[in-house]
Amino acid sequence: xxxxxxxxxxxxxxxxxxxxxxxxxxxxxxxxxxxxxxxxxxxxxxxxxxxxxxxxxxxxxxxxxxxxxxxxxxxxxxxxxxxxxxxxxxxxxxxxxxxxxxxxxxxxxxxxxxxxxxxxxxxxxxxxxxxxxxxxxxxxxxxxxxxxxxxxxxxxxxxxxxxxxxxxxxxxxxxxxxxxxxxxxxxxxxxxxxxx
Numbered sequence: 001x002x003x004x005x006x007x008x009x010x011x012x013x014x015x016x017x018x019x020x021x022x023x024x025x026x027x028x029x030x031x032x033x034x035x036x037x038x039x040x041x042x043x044x045x046x047x048x049x050x051x052x053x054x055x056x057x058x059x060x061x062x063x064x065x066x067x068x069x070x071x072x073x074x075x076x077x078x079x080x081x082x083x084x085x086x087x088x089x090x091x092x093x094x095x096x097x098x099x100x101x102x103x104x105x106x107x108x109x110x111x112x113x114x115x116x117x118x119x120x121x122x123x124x125x126x127x128x129x130x131x132x133x134x135x136x137x138x139x140x141x142x143x144x145x146x147x148x149x150x151x152x153x154x155x156x157x158x159x160x161x162x163x164x165x166x167x168x169x170x171x172x173x174x175x176x177x178x179x180x181x182x183x184x185x186x187x188x189x190x191x192x193x194x195x196x
Contacts, residue, residue: 038157041126045159048125049150050173050195052107053165056129056148059089059102060167068092068102075142076167077102078131080111118151118184126158127151130186135166151184152176162188163195171195 014022060076062068069077069087080103081088086095089102098105109122112130120128132147145167152159155178162184164172172192176184 042156042159045126045152046161046163049127049152049159049161049163050171052110052124052127052129052150053148053163053171055103056089056107057165057169057171060146060148061169062102063089063092071142073140073142075144076146078135078137078143078146080107080129082108116186118153118186120153123153123158126153127163128153128184132164132166132186132189134189147190149186149188151186151188153183154181155184156180159184162186162192164188164190164192166190 063077064074067073069075069092077087077089077092079085079088081090083091083096083098083101085091086093090096090105090108092100092102106122106124107129110120110124110127110129112118112120112128114130114133116130116133118128127150129148129150132149135143135145135147138144147164147166150163152162155176157180160176161173162176164186166172171194172188172190173195174188174192177187178185
């Protein structure tokens with residue numbers, strides 16, 4: 001009986017040295033894992049931004065080929081818009097419903113509206129998009145070409161590269177020149193190199 005009583009009254013615990021060793025191991029693991037997780041997140045965001053450029057390219061192609069705004073002109077849309085703004089990628093004709101939209105609603109809030117910096121209400125996977133202001137309308141006020149750009153909402157946090165696409169359908173990339181943590185500046189222009 002003495003033996004059972006002795007075990008019942010003994011208190012097992014960790015020593016201070018053991019707790020410090022465990023904390024050090026966890027710290028080392030976090031120091032290795034966190035940068036890799038950030039890199040993986042940035043890579044995923046950049047892949048999504050590149051896919052967004054493909055989506056906008058395809059939407060512009062459909063808008064042009066099918067003359068969805070019904071103006072009988074070979075022109076492109078220059079705005080994401082919403083379901084109540086005709087002549088945009090969300091509402092190519094008047095009286096649109098979701099089934100008519102050329103891009104998803106995620107693009108509505110991701111459009112920076114030509115502000116020149118990645119300042120949008122709701123970034124799409126860490127990126128904002130805008131119509132390239134360097135693409136000018138022709139003499140009739142219509143656009144013979146299109147240009148969409150994507151830039152990270154927070155440089156080196158949500159993405160490192162800017163993307164763009166124009167009527168030639170080539171997706172271009174450039175490393176963002178904005179400082180770390182600031183809004184991207186849509187640096188990928190028509191003169192940027194094609195993505196690998």
